[in-house]
Amino acid sequence: MTELLxxxxxxxxxxxxxxxxxxxxxxxxxIRLTGDCVYARSLAQAEPLExxxxxxxxxIVMQGTLHxxxxxxxxxxxxxxxxxxxPRSAGDLRLVAxxxxxxxxxxxxxxxxxxxxxxxxxPRCIHIRKADGANRLDGIVHFLLSEAKDVQPGATLxxxxxxxxxxxxxxxxxxxQGQTSGWLGGxxxxxxxxxxxxxxxxxxKRWSIEALANIxxxxxxxxxxxxxxxxGRSPLRYHxxxxxxxxxxxxxxxxxxxxxxxxxxxxxxxxxxxRAYKALFGHSPRAGYLTAPPxx
Numbered sequence: 319m320t321e322l323l324x325x326x327x328x329x330x331x332x333x334x335x336x337x338x339x340x341x342x343x344x345x346x347x348x349i350r351l352t353g354d355c356v357y358a359r360s361l362a363q364a365e366p367l368e369x370x371x372x373x374x375x376x377x378i379v380m381q382g383t384l385h386x387x388x389x390x391x392x393x394x395x396x397x398x399x400x401x402x403x404x405p406r407s408a409g410d411l412r413l414v415a416x417x418x419x420x421x422x423x424x425x426x427x428x429x430x431x432x433x434x435x436x437x438x439x440x441p442r443c444i445h446i447r448k449a450d451g452a453n454r455l456d457g458i459v460h461f462l463l464s465e466a467k468d469v470q471p472g473a474t475l476x477x478x479x480x481x482x483x484x485x486x487x488x489x490x491x492x493x494x495q496g497q498t499s500g501w502l503g504g505x506x507x508x509x510x511x512x513x514x515x516x517x518x519x520x521x522x523k524r525w526s527i528e529a530l531a532n533i534x535x536x537x538x539x540x541x542x543x544x545x546x547x548x549x550g551r552s553p554l555r556y557h558x559x560x561x562x563x564x565x566x567x568x569x570x571x572x573x574x575x576x577x578x579x580x581x582x583x584x585x586x587x588x589x590x591x592x593r594a595y596k597a598l599f600g601h602s603p604r605a606g607y608l609t610a611p612p613x614x
Contacts, residue, residue, distance in 0.1 A: 353426035353481025356466040361415035377402045382419025399448030405440045451491045504549040509534040
């Protein structure tokens with residue numbers, strides 16, 4: 319059964335520099351999203367930007383300024399060329415034009431089976447300034463608006479995939495700033511990133527705290543504390559969740575029967591695998607298997 323899981327693991331190429339580069343691809347592959355809408359909005363001074371309550375958004379300020387306000391005092395502003403990623407409902411966060419403003423909005427939703435705890439560990443707004451690389455999205459934004467205006471066959475899929483690229487670009491820029499929090503913080507710390515890389519490359523290995531701490535070059539206690547603080551879960555819990563995420567992909571591909579998939583990722587029985595899977599994703603692996611489309 320090992321070959322089933324090996325097919326889902328993309329080992330880093332020798333040309334990739336540092337442990338963080340390939341890790342971001344690995345982690346983001348477990349956080350799927352679907353984008354459905356791109357539009358430009360012109361706002362008068364003091365006019366709020368209306369956003370869908372149940373969706374996530376990327377806001378790209380083309381000109382003007384968007385003040386970020388909440389029940390607390392003003393928390394900052396998105397200036398011309400800046401990008402703001404709101405990974406979940408804005409809640410009490412309001413975006414209000416500080417001057418006549420034009421903003422491009424990308425609306426998307428995270429897949430319900432994504433690792434929800436990772437999504438909710440993100441801050442409510444990730445702000446990338448123009449000087450920090452936000453302007454690198456200019457070409458994608460132009461293409462997005464073109465696709466949204468001139469609907470052609472396949473446009474819906476094109477828009478969704480390009481919004482996916484925008485979100486990845488924002489998260490990558492955020493990591494490079496070194497100001498990340500939550501699980502992405504683990505990618506910005508070279509020592510923790512080495513341990514994450516090992517877990518991702520060898521998910522079937524029975525990792526111990528001692529082995530991972532040695533890879534990180536840290537003491538066991540320091541490693542556990544640092545890993546948990548940055549990633550938001552203990553090293554062994556992260557390892558377990560990563561294996562279950564790979565199992566979810568195998569179920570979607572109908573690579574094997576439920577019990578065989580559970581055994582392939584290290585569970586002694588289908589019952590133990592089902593309990594762990596349901597605890598993480600909210601439904602049994604058999605339910606996901608039955609609703610997945612048959613392989614083409």
